[in-house]
Every structure is written in structure tokens, then in C-alpha cells.
Amino acid sequence: xxxxxxxxxxxxxxxxxxxxxxxxxxxxxxxxxxxxxxxxxxxxxxxxxxxxxxxxxxxxxxxxxxxxxxxxxxxxxxxxxxxxxxxxxxxxxxxxxxxxxxxxxxxxxxxxxxxxxxxxxxxxxxxxxxxxxxxxxxxxxxxxxxxxxxxxxxxxxxxxxxxxxxxxxxxxxxxxxxxxxxxxxxxxxxxxxxxxxxxxxxxxxxxx
Amino acid sequence: xxxxxxxxxxxxxxxxxxxxxxxxxxxxxxxxxxxxxxxxxxxxxxxxxxxxxxxxxxxxxxxxxxxxxxxxxxxxxxxxxxxxxxxxxxxxxxxxxxxxxxxxxxxxxxxxxxxxxxxxxxxxxxxxxxxxxxxxxxxxxxxxxxxxxxxxxxxxxxxxxxxxxxxxxxxxxxxxxxxxxxxxxxxxxxxxxxxxxxxxxxxxxxxx
Amino acid sequence: xxxxxxxxxxxxxxxxxxxxxxxxxxxxxxxxxxxxxxxxxxxxxxxxxxxxxxxxxxxxxxxxxxxxxxxxxxxxxxxxxxxxxxxxxxxxxxxxxxxxxxxxxxxxxxxxxxxxxxxxxxxxxxxxxxxxxxxxxxxxxxxxxxxxxxxxxxxxxxxxxxxxxxxxxxxxxxxxxxxxxxxxxxxxxxxxxxxxxxxxxxxxxxxx
Amino acid sequence: xxxxxxxxxxxxxxxxxxxxxxxxxxxxxxxxxxxxxxxxxxxxxxxxxxxxxxxxxxxxxxxxxxxxxxxxxxxxxxxxxxxxxxxxxxxxxxxxxxxxxxxxxxxxxxxxxxxxxxxxxxxxxxxxxxxxxxxxxxxxxxxxxxxxxxxxxxxxxxxxxxxxxxxxxxxxxxxxxxxxxxxxxxxxxxxxxxxxxxxxxxxxxxxx
DNA sequence: TATGAATGAGAATTCATTCAT
DNA sequence: AATGAATGAATTCTCATTCAT
Numbered sequence: 001x002x003x004x005x006x007x008x009x010x011x012x013x014x015x016x017x018x019x020x021x022x023x024x025x026x027x028x029x030x031x032x033x034x035x036x037x038x039x040x041x042x043x044x045x046x047x048x049x050x051x052x053x054x055x056x057x058x059x060x061x062x063x064x065x066x067x068x069x070x071x072x073x074x075x076x077x078x079x080x081x082x083x084x085x086x087x088x089x090x091x092x093x094x095x096x097x098x099x100x101x102x103x104x105x106x107x108x109x110x111x112x113x114x115x116x117x118x119x120x121x122x123x124x125x126x127x128x129x130x131x132x133x134x135x136x137x138x139x140x141x142x143x144x145x146x147x148x149x150x151x152x153x154x155x156x157x158x159x160x161x162x163x164x165x166x167x168x169x170x171x172x173x174x175x176x177x178x179x180x181x182x183x184x185x186x187x188x189x190x191x192x193x194x195x196x197x198x199x200x201x202x203x204x205x206x207x208x
Numbered sequence: 209x210x211x212x213x214x215x216x217x218x219x220x221x222x223x224x225x226x227x228x229x230x231x232x233x234x235x236x237x238x239x240x241x242x243x244x245x246x247x248x249x250x251x252x253x254x255x256x257x258x259x260x261x262x263x264x265x266x267x268x269x270x271x272x273x274x275x276x277x278x279x280x281x282x283x284x285x286x287x288x289x290x291x292x293x294x295x296x297x298x299x300x301x302x303x304x305x306x307x308x309x310x311x312x313x314x315x316x317x318x319x320x321x322x323x324x325x326x327x328x329x330x331x332x333x334x335x336x337x338x339x340x341x342x343x344x345x346x347x348x349x350x351x352x353x354x355x356x357x358x359x360x361x362x363x364x365x366x367x368x369x370x371x372x373x374x375x376x377x378x379x380x381x382x383x384x385x386x387x388x389x390x391x392x393x394x395x396x397x398x399x400x401x402x403x404x405x406x407x408x409x410x411x412x413x414x415x416x
Numbered sequence: 417x418x419x420x421x422x423x424x425x426x427x428x429x430x431x432x433x434x435x436x437x438x439x440x441x442x443x444x445x446x447x448x449x450x451x452x453x454x455x456x457x458x459x460x461x462x463x464x465x466x467x468x469x470x471x472x473x474x475x476x477x478x479x480x481x482x483x484x485x486x487x488x489x490x491x492x493x494x495x496x497x498x499x500x501x502x503x504x505x506x507x508x509x510x511x512x513x514x515x516x517x518x519x520x521x522x523x524x525x526x527x528x529x530x531x532x533x534x535x536x537x538x539x540x541x542x543x544x545x546x547x548x549x550x551x552x553x554x555x556x557x558x559x560x561x562x563x564x565x566x567x568x569x570x571x572x573x574x575x576x577x578x579x580x581x582x583x584x585x586x587x588x589x590x591x592x593x594x595x596x597x598x599x600x601x602x603x604x605x606x607x608x609x610x611x612x613x614x615x616x617x618x619x620x621x622x623x624x
Numbered sequence: 625x626x627x628x629x630x631x632x633x634x635x636x637x638x639x640x641x642x643x644x645x646x647x648x649x650x651x652x653x654x655x656x657x658x659x660x661x662x663x664x665x666x667x668x669x670x671x672x673x674x675x676x677x678x679x680x681x682x683x684x685x686x687x688x689x690x691x692x693x694x695x696x697x698x699x700x701x702x703x704x705x706x707x708x709x710x711x712x713x714x715x716x717x718x719x720x721x722x723x724x725x726x727x728x729x730x731x732x733x734x735x736x737x738x739x740x741x742x743x744x745x746x747x748x749x750x751x752x753x754x755x756x757x758x759x760x761x762x763x764x765x766x767x768x769x770x771x772x773x774x775x776x777x778x779x780x781x782x783x784x785x786x787x788x789x790x791x792x793x794x795x796x797x798x799x800x801x802x803x804x805x806x807x808x809x810x811x812x813x814x815x816x817x818x819x820x821x822x823x824x825x826x827x828x829x830x831x832x
Numbered sequence: 833t834a835t836g837a838a839t840g841a842g843a844a845t846t847c848a849t850t851c852a853t
Numbered sequence: 854a855a856t857g858a859a860t861g862a863a864t865t866c867t868c869a870t871t872c873a874t
Contacts, residue, residue, distance in 0.1 A: 009859090026321040028236040032844060042860040047845065108316050113234040155396040162378045162397075163404065170374035174366065188363040189370075196371070199411055200404060217834095240869060250835040252871080261869065425855095442737040444652040448848060458856040460850080469848065524732050529650040571812040578794045578813075579820070586790035590782065604779040605786075612787070615827055616820060633838090656865065666839040671866065 006063070010049050012039040017060035027057055027105060028114055058109075058119035065106050068096070069133035076137065082145055082201060086164075086194045090171050094186060103134070104172050138164050145201050163200060167193050214271070218257050220247040225268035235265055235313060236322055266317075266327035270335075273314050276304070277341035284345065290353055290409060294372075294402045298379050302394060311342070312380050346372045353409050371408060375401050422479070426465050428455040433476035434518065443473055443521060444530055474535035477525065478543075480518045485549035492553065498617060501557055502580075502610045506587050510602060519550075520588050554580045561617050579616060583609050630687070634673050636663040641684035651681055651729060652738055682733075682743035686751075689730050689758075692720070697761050706769055706825060710788075710818045714795050718810060727758070728796050762788045769825050787824060791817050 006014070016039035021027060025034070032053050036043045050056045072092055079085045093103070109117050138161050142149050149157060174189055214222070224246035229235060233242075240261050244251045258264045280300055287293045301311070317325050350357050350368050357365060382397055422430070432454035437443060441450075448469050452459045466472045488508055495501045509519070525533050554577050558565050565573060590605055630638070640663035645651060649658075656677050660667045674680045696716055703709045717727070733741050766773050766784050773781060798813055 024321050026236075026323075026325070028320070028322055031842085033842095043844090044846075044860050044862095045858075048858070053844070105320070108320060112236070112313070112316060113232050114236055115234075117234070153396075155393065156400070158382065159397055159400045162382050165381070166374035166378035169377060170370045173373070174370050185363070188361075189367055192364070192367045196408060196411070200408070203404075203407055239867085251837095251869090252835050253833080255870070256833075440737050442739075442741070444650075444736070444738055447846090459848090459858095460856050461854080463849070464854070521736075524736060528652070528729070528732060529648050530652055531650070533650070569812075571809065572816070574798065575813055575816045578798050581797070582790040582794035585793060586786045589789070590786050601779070604777075605783055608780070608783045612824060612827070616824070619820075619823055655863085657863095667865095668839050668841095668867075669837080672837070677865070 007049065009039070009041055009045060010059075012041060013046060013049065013056055014060040014063050015039065017057055018064055021105060027061075027109065027116060030057060032056070054115045054119040058116050058123060061106050061109065061116075062120060062123050065103060066133055068103075069137060073133070073137050073140070076141065082141070082198050083194050085141055085144075086167070086197045087190065089168060090190045090193060093168070093172060094175060094190075104169075104176065107169070134165070134168075135161065146205060160201075160204065164197065167197050215257065217247070217249050217253060218267075220249060221254060221257065221264055222268040222271050223247070225265055226272055229313060235269075235317065235324060238265060240264070262323045262327040265324050266331060269314050269317065269324075270328060270331050273311060274341055276311075277345060281341070281345050281348070284349065290349070290406050291402050293349055293352075294375070294405045295398065297376060298398045298401060301376070301380060302383060302398075312384065315377070342373070342376075343369060354413060368409075368412065372405065375405050423465065425455070425457050425461060426475075428457060429462060429465070429472055430476040430479050431455070433473055434480055437518070437521065443477075443525065443532060446473060448472070470531045470535040473532050474525075474539060477518060477522050477532075478536060478539050481522050482549055484512070484518070485553060489549070489553050489556070492557065498557070498561055498614050499610050501560075502583070502613045503606065505584060506606045506609060509584070509588060510591060510606075520592065523585070550581070550584075551577060562621060576617075576620065580613065583613050631673065633663070633665050633669060634683075636665060637670060637673065637680055638684040638687050639663065641681055642688055645729060651685075651733065651740060654681060656680070678739045678743040681740050682747055685730050685733065685740075686744060686747050689727060692727075693758060693761060697764070700761065700765065706765070706822050707818050709765055709768075710791070710821045711814065713792060714814045714817060717792075717796060718799060718814075728793075728800065731793070758789070758792075759785065770829060784825075784828065788821065791821050 013035060016035050017027075017030065020030060020034060020038060030053075032043060032046060035053075035056060036046050039046070046056060050059065072089065075092075076085050076088055079088055106120070109120055139149075141164065142157075142160050146152075146160075149160070171190065171193055175186065178186070221243060224243050225235075225238065228238060228242060228246060238261075240251055240254060243261075243264060244254050247254070254264060258267065280297065283300075284293050284296055287296055314328070317328055346369050349372065350365075354360075354368075357368070379398065379401055383394065386394070429451060432451050433443075433446065436446060436450060436454060446469075448459060448462060451469075451472060452462050455462075462472060466475065488505065491508075492501050492504055495504055522536070525536055555565075557580065558573075558576050562568075562576075565576070587606065587609055591602065594602070637659060640659050641651075641654065644654060644658060644662060654677075656667060656670060659677075659680060660670050663670070670680060674683065696713065699716075700709050700712055703712055730744070733744055762785050765788065766781075770776075770784075773784070795813065795817055799810065802810070
């Protein structure tokens with residue numbers, strides 16, 4: 001059952017990983033000792049629930065991204081326009097900087113060749129979720145704008161997806177790069193991105 | 209001096225790192241023993257030229273990206289249109305998948321919190337190069353299209369830079385994701401990205 | 417009381433140890449988790465009956481060897497000749513390869529310095545049984561052949577005992593070494609050993 | 625080359641294992657920390673010469689037994705009678721209680737199912753030495769007494785080998801069992817065993 | 833200058849034992 | 854009485870770095 005709750009120790013472990021990550025820890029150098037100390041459980045206990053360190057970290061990342069995405073998807077479905085949808089994603093990222101970071105880290109990890117990466121790929125494969133649900137979410141948005149998008153040539157669909165993804169990554173990178181500057185007003189950037197996404201989709205439709 | 213040649217042992221070390229990375233090694237788990245063995249030098253010798261492992265890896269990444277960028281910049285200056293410029297970047301990425309990987313890895317490393325990351329950030333700061341020159345290159349392209357762009361509001365400049373960067377990242381991610389599919393024809397994707405970049409810049413100019 | 421039955425959980429535990437040993441497990445690396453899982457009882461339950469792991473393993477070994485020996489002793493008493501007695505022991509070892517193994521393992525454990533060894537020695541001391549009853553059995557056989565053997569010089573008695581024990585060990589080692597060869601016919605070996613034991617005892621008597 | 629010297633750190637490690645064993649340590653519970661501390665080398669250093677703990681312990685055992693056997697074999701060849709040969713073996717065992725223990729432990733380890741056992745078996749297989757040379761030595765002794773013994777039926781040869789081995793094991797066990805008693809005079813036992821071995825060989829020859 | 837043998841701090845993982853239920 | 858989740862001490866092994874040659 002989807003709604004099945006995580007065992008409390010598992011939840012604590014995931015939380016610990018996310019917290020440590022938010023405090024600036026490098027996921028690749030996280031130690032089991034650190035994680036379990038933060039989770040408030042014994043080192044041995046973690047091994048009752050996970051079979052190795054990679055499973056703890058990849059699991060935390062997967063769980064966090066998956067549940068944020070699930071939640072975000074619901075809310076996107078209630079938005080009318082493309083602009084509002086994209087805006088919702090960006091606002092959400094900004095509000096939950098934690099999640100933003102998680103998302104960025106997950107993308108990052110998916111592209112390096114670490115042991116955590118293998119584990120995460122494996123989880124995605126097993127759960128038959130397309131890469132961390134994000135792609136599903138984008139696919140859904142595209143379908144709303146361009147009905148019948150599933151019959152487009154593969155390359156074109158691919159382009160649209162990548163285009164929207166790149167906007168999101170772009171905003172995430174922006175947030176990441178201005179993290180320390182208190183003065184910056186991200187609303188201008190957000191607006192530019194949303195408007196621009198709509199333009200691109202329009203252009204695309206016109207050309208077809 | 210810019211043209212100063214690298215000491216041969218340093219060059220070997222950098223090359224070794226790049227080769228190992230290309231063969232699929234995770235940069236975070238590379239060992240000094242592996243690097244020096246591949247470089248054909250003694251473990252102790254490496255410490256005559258570098259003060260720690262991070263310096264070897266970050267140095268290799270920095271050097272590789274910097275020299276590819278320098279080369280690419282020259283060639284971009286000779287292109288007339290924005291379309292051609294963007295296309296040149298993408299073609300280059302595809303041709304030198306090595307460099308693409310280096311670029312992706314560098315971006316990636318810049319965003320995690322590993323020791324290598326700190327070193328790389330430090331190098332960028334010291335050399336006063338904006339993030340691995342890529343940003344400089346993009347800045348140059350923008351200036352060509354929108355003269356006087358240096359006087360635009362910070363947020364707008366930022367947007368344009370991010371927008372172009374996101375296109376490049378987008379293509380890199382695309383290449384990465386189709387790496388194994390032999391059949392895929394990337395020229396369609398490349399064309400779409402180039403055309404689209406031009407559109408966006410046009411729209412931006414119109415709105416001003 | 418001798419006839420007192422073992423508590424069922426104790427019996428299960430002993431059986432589990434013996435089974436695992438027969439399946440090729442190294443007694444020194446057996447874990448409590450393995451033993452209790454096989455015994456079908458909870459890990460905590462085992463500690464209601466034993467005070468530590470060594471007690472479980474040494475106990476199993478002791479119990480198994482003791483009960484086989486007790487049984488064997490009865491049957492030896494009914495044999496007339498020395499030849500038949502020795503033959504009975506060897507035939508029994510071969511029939512119950514399990515017990516042979518137990519016997520060999522017990523001898524083995526008695527001679528290493530592991531924690532299990534200490535425990536087993538302690539048990540033997542406490543129960544005032546000479547080394548796992550085997551020695552008692554051999555002493556009995558000698559007494560039958562050489563009445564008054566208890567008054568012989570210690571060294572001579574010791575020699576006779578060791579001589580017979582060494583024949584048994586010799587056969588056990590033989591069985592162990594041909595374990596995998598299907599073709600081997602052990603009856604020749606058995607016959608040789610029995611005949612030879614009789615010879616030796618005869619010689620000994622003549623010399624006195 | 626047979627005479628090739630062991631690297632000094634390897635020698636120290638072997639010596640450390642043997643010393644610890646002689647001081648009563650259980651080979652299965654020896655730790656790398658203990659071994660290297662005793663050997664006077666760093667923990668990491670051991671791993672430059674051995675690939676795991678088992679290799680250290682099995683190697684020590686193998687080396688010790690092999691070199692004692694080699695030495696003993698030379699001296700046996702110079703003895704005239706069977707009695708003297710067997711006596712030499714027993715005297716040697718008693719004089720070098722270390723070696724006796726090594727021999728017993730090696731036989732013991734060969735019969736349990738520990739990781740050390742596997743390693744030792746593997747070493748024996750690789751070096752193509754029959755089980756630690758002991759069997760070769762016994763074979764040699766038999767051949768001297770019963771020329772043409774190599775053409776005897778397998779079972780009979782097997783019997784003779786086992787018979788002599790069991791005498792040796794018998795004496796080893798005797799020494800082990802009286803270890804603590806100061807008063808005991810082992811010469812009687814030794815004499816009995818030697819005489820008896822000669823008798824058995826004689827009987828065997830007569831029966832043929 | 834170049835080397836690689838030596839090192840020990842530190843990491844992951846295991847498992848006997850306890851104790852609250 | 855029976856349990857098994859929780860634990861942390863202890864173990865093996867790795868690897869960046871040093872330093873004598």
C-alpha cells in the first residue's frame with residue numbers, strides 16, 4: 001500500500017541524512033556514525049533496517065524527492081494555466097529550499113558513478129518510476145498543453161521535456177548561487193522563467 | 209604567464225585523473241595510488257607537486273575545463289550568428305564527449321560539498337575566473353547580441369546567463385541520457401535548442 | 417539424575433548446533449542468531465537456558481558425544497571378544513557418520529584454546545567424566561582383557577589407552593579422508609585395525 | 625628457489641603468530657591488532673604482505689610445519705633402523721614442543737571448517753605438497769621397511785600410513801595431556817610406541 | 833628529485849547480550 | 854516464560870600522507 005508508514009527508525013534515519021545534507025555535509029563523505037548519532041539510534045540498529053550505508057543515503061534521497069513530487073503533482077493538477085503551473089513549481093522550490101537541495105543532489109548523484117548512485121538507479125528501476133517522478137510530472141504538464149503529445153516524434157517530446165527541466169534546473173542553480181545574498185529578489189527571475197516557458201511552448205505549437 | 213607549460217609530472221597526473229574519470233571512476237572514490245599508478249609516477253612524487261589528493265583532482269578538472277573553454281572561446285568569436293555560436297558549443301560537446309563529461313562533472317562537483325568541491329571553488333576564486341570560464345563565455349555571447357548588457361539590471365543579466373547555461377546543461381543531460389542508444393539522432397535536438405535560444409533572445413530584446 | 421530429560425528448548429538448541437555442524441559450519445563461527453533460528457526459538461529464550469554462546473555449543477557437543485558413548489558402552493558389554501568390541505566401535509562410527517564427526521570435533525575442540533574449549537573442559541571436569549566418556553570405555557575394554565590393569569604402572573596403562581584411542585582416531589581420520597570417494601571399501605581397513613589391535617594386546621600380555 | 629628468504633616483515637608476522645599460539649591463544653580468535661603489535665609492525669603494513677588475516681595465520685602454520693618437516697626428514701634419512709627413525713620423530717616432538725603444537729594445530733585446523741582451514745588447504749593444493757609433508761615423510765619410512773610398498777593395494781598402504789600417523793598423533797596427544805604434570809617420564813611411553821611400531825610392521829610383513 | 837614502504841586513524845559492519853514488553 | 858529490537862564494543866581492512874633512502 002502506498003500510504004504505508006515508514007518504520008520510525010527508518011524515518012529518523014532518512015531525516016538525519018536530509019538534515020546533515022542541509023547543514024552542508026557532502027553525501028559521499030557522510031559516515032554511518034554521523035547518521036545514526038543524528039538519528040538518535042545505535043549504529044547497529046541502522047543495520048537492522050538497511051543492508052548498507054548506500055541504502056540509507058539513497059533511500060533518504062529517494063523518499064524525500066518522491067514524497068515532495070507526489071505532493072507537488074497534486075497541487076499542479078489544480079492549476080489552470082501553464083504559467084501558474086511552472087510558477088507553482090518554482091515557488092515551491094524556493095519555499096522548501098530543503099527539497100530544492102534534495103532535488104539538485106538527487107540529479108547530481110544520479111550522474112556521478114558513486115555507490116550511492118548505483119543504489120539510487122536501482123531503486124528507480126525497481127519502483128518503475130521514471131527518474132524521480134520529475135519526468136512524469138513534466139510529461140503531465142506537456143500533455144495538458146499539447147494534447148496528443150505522446151504521438152509526437154521521440155526527439156520532439158524529448159526536447160520539450162528537457163526544455164522544461166532545464167528551466168527548473170536553471171532556477172535551482174540560481175537559488176543555489178544567490179543562497180548567501182540576502183538582498184536578492186528572486187521574484188523577477190521567477191517571473192522571467194515562467195513567462196519564457198509559456199513563450200517557448202507557444203512557439204512550439206505555432207511551428208507544428 | 210598564461211602560456212606557461214605544466215611540469216610533465218603534473219600533466220601526467222591530470223591526464224591520469226581525466227582518463228580514470230572517462231573510464232567510469234567516481235571522482236570521490238579515486239585513490240592516490242590509482243592516480244599515480246596510471247600517471248606512471250611514484251606516490252611520493254605526486255606530493256612534491258600537490259599538497260593533497262583534492263588538489264590533484266580539482267586541478268585536473270580545472271585545467272581540462274579551462275583549456276577546452278579557452279579553445280572553444282576562440283572559435284566562438286569567429287562565428288557570426290547566435291545560432292551558429294550555440295550550435296558550435298553543442299557540436300563541440302558532442303564531438304568531445306570527454307569534455308562534456310568533464311564539464312558535467314565540474315558543474316556537479318561545484319555543487320556538492322566534498323573536499324574536492326572546496327578546492328575547486330578555491331581555485332576559481334584565486335584565478336579570478338568566473339565559474340570555470342563558462343560564465344565568461346556566455347557573458348561574451350550575450351554582449352554580442354545585446355550590447356550594453358553590462359548595464360542591465362542584475363536580475364535580468366542573471367536570467368539571460370542562466371537561460372543559456374540551462375540550454376547547454378540541457379543538451380549535456382540529453383547526451384548523457386541517450387549515451388547507450390546507438391540509434392538516436394542528436395541533430396534534431398541540437399537544432400531545436402539552437403533555434404529556441406535565438407527565439408528567447410529575440411523575445412527578450414523585443415520586450416525591453 | 418542421569419535419566420532426567422532435557423528441556424525441549426535445550427534439546428532443540430543442541431540439535432540445531434549438531435545439524436549446522438553436519439552441514440559444514442565451523443563451530444567457531446556459529447552465531448547465536450543462526451542457532452536459535454534453526455532451533456525455532458527466540459534469541460532471548462536461549463539465554464534463559466544458557467548463560468552464553470559457548471555453553472550452547474559445548475553443551476551440544478558434550479551431550480551428543482555422551483549419549484552416543486553411553487549407548488555404545490552398553491552394546492560393547494555384550495560382545496565377547498576384543499576383536500568384536502573394537503569392530504563394534506568402528507562399525508558404529510561408520511554407520512553414524514554424524515557421531516564420528518561429533519567425536520572428531522570434540523577431540524579437536526578439546527585441543528584448541530577457544531572459549532568453547534574452556535567450556536567443554538569445564539563440563540568434563542564438573543561431570544567428573546573422563547574425557548567425554550571415551551576414555552572410560554577404553555579403560556573398560558582393557559580391564560576385560562588384562563584383569564588387574566588398574567594396578568599397572570601409570571605409564572603402561574596410559575600407553576594401552578592411547579594405543580587403542582589412536583586406532584579409533586586413525587579410523588576416524590581414514591573415514592574423513594575418503595569421505596568423498598564413493599568406491600572405497602572400508603571393511604578391509606576396519607578388519608586390519610581390529611586384527612592389529614588384538615595383536616598388540618597379545619604382545620603386551622606376553623611381555624608382561 | 626627453495627632457499628629464498630622470507631621478507632623480514634613476513635618473518636616477523638609468522639613468528640608473532642607462532643608465539644601467540646604457544647602462549648595459549650586460540651588461532652581462530654587471534655586479531656590482526658594482536659599479531660601486528662607482537663610482530664612490531666603497523667597494522668597497515670601487514671596488509672602490504674598479506675591480503676587478509678587468514679593468509680597470515682595459515683601462512684605461519686604452513687611455513688613452520690614445512691620447515692620443521694624438511695629439517696626432520698633430513699635427519700631421519702641418516703637413521704638406520706625403524707626404531708631409531710620413529711624414536712627420532714618422537715624425541716624431536718618432545719624437544720620442540722613448539723613444533724609439536726604447530727603440528728597438532730595444523731592437523732586440527734585442516735579438519736575444521738574455518739576460513740583459516742580453507743586457506744591452509746588452498747596453500748597445500750597450490751604448493752602440491754602432500755599434507756604438510758608429514759605424509760611424505762611417513763611414506764618414505766614405509767618404503768625403507770617394505771620395498772615395493774608403492775605396488776601394494778591402496779587399502780593396505782593406507783592402513784600402514786594411518787597406523788604410523790596414529791602413533792605420532794598418539795604421542796602428541798600424550799604430551800599434550802601430561803603437559804602440566806612435572807613428574808611424568810615420557811621415555812617409557814616413547815619406548816613403548818617405538819617398539820610397538822616395529823612389531824606392527826613385522827607382523828604386517830609376516831602376513832604378506 | 834623521486835620513490836614506495838610503513839603507518840595509524842578512521843570507516844563499515846557484525847554479533848553477543850540485554851531488557852522492555 | 855518467551856521474545857526480538859536495540860545496542861555498542863570490537864574487528865577487519867583501506868588509504869592519504871610521511872620520510873628515509
